[in-house]
Amino acid sequence: MADMFAFLADPAAYVALITLVVMEIVLGIDNLVFISILSNKLPENRRATARRIGIGLALILRLGLLSTVAFIVQLTASIFELFGHGFSWRDLILIAGGLFLVWKATKEIHHSVDPEDHKDTIVSRAATVTMGAVILQILLLDLVFSIDSIITAVGMTNEVGIMVVAVVVAVVLMLVASGPLSRFIEANPTVVMLALGFLLMIGMTLIADGLGFHVPKGYIYAAMAFSALVEGLNILAKRKRRLDAERARTAAADTVSEAPATVPAQPHGAPPTIS
Template identity: 70%
Template sequence: MDSFLILAADPTAWAALAALIVMEVVLGIDNLVFISILSNKLPPAQRTRTQRIGIALALVMRLGLLGTIALIVRLTQPLFELFGHGFSWRDLILIGGGLFLVWKATAEIHHHVGHDEETGSGQGRAASLTPWAAIGQILVLDLVFSIDSIITAVGMTEHIPIMFIAVIVAVAAMLFAAGPLSRFIDRNPTIVLLALSFLLVIGMTLIAEGFGTHVPKGYIYAAMAFSAFVEGMNMLARRARATKRAD
């Protein structure tokens, strides 16, 4: 109890907590987009429940990983060397997660482009995915992002309670935003391709990180924000033209 009181009175701890929350929320955007696209393939009645179960299990998994933080930190130790680069468990997880994300985003883009005229809003695609299959894919991707974010968090603070609070706040924000984002994507089909392109870029970034090539996240998120801004302008222009034709 005394340690918590000491942390609460330490301005440095509060600054670290704020920085970790921002980092967790930003890193969670990629996961949230994936969850929204995945859940939109389910019938509307199952989407909210699937999102909540997937995010809740992701929270349990993240807290469990934080409890084994000493093991997580050791995942950065090289296991073997190939092409002059030492590969650790973290690198292998990032490469595997990146390949999974690239495969999933590519498959979804192909399905969306090839069957968009047949499926409409996504209800026709519901039979291709079950809620538990969606939850399983959510957990696989969250595992990749969780390990990377935990290793980053260790470099920002040594206080486990701060990490726990940051993860809980970030996952609560994901739980709050999952429904609105899912509905927004479902109402705007053109956003789906943009979001899938984001996931494709993130997947390639994870693979590059796994092979030892650091890609500054600021450039990635700046490009994503600019693309989203341009698409937002296109949506407003299409809406204005539709209103004008209706008048």
């Protein structure tokens, strides 16, 4: 155990640690969006518990995978060839995870666009979703992202201690950010559709990567950041219109309440009307 954290005495190792922490946080954004959408399908009093349990078990899963890092690296070895492309266990896991994301996101988009369709979805209404199902899906998708991130981390450093610290820091930040992100998504329904679009794009990226077509992650996250910026501007514009409408209604109500009472005009010679 002491040898694992011997890197703490080497100042140069901190550069690799910071780089790896940033990478783990960026790669964890996909997982965090998925967790937020999934947990919001539960009753409100159970959402935080589901997120904590799911992310906590995901941390244990990642640390367990790090203990078998030598085996994980071997998952990149080709096991069969098809159409001139060699497929490894990593490729198959990425393809399966990508198909899962595309299927889930498509189902949820269909349910959002056509709420009258009462067919079951993989993430259906809160009344039919169980905490166990939510946690299981969080773990399954985290397995896909964990294997990919660990293989990427191995290419950056050989120090298992650095990987462990980076994973712990990233998961703790995910746990802290999951609550505010879930509440933000719930308070802004249009963000849900945007997040589902992100999951569709990430799913297709995983499938493409598994098939040998590497898409630079920078392009993916740049597109996500631009879309999030546009949606943020839309939310601010919508909030301003709502505030302007409320101010207009308040001003109109004040004008009516301050207007002097008028006495109806009486015909000439008619006795005054007593009300």
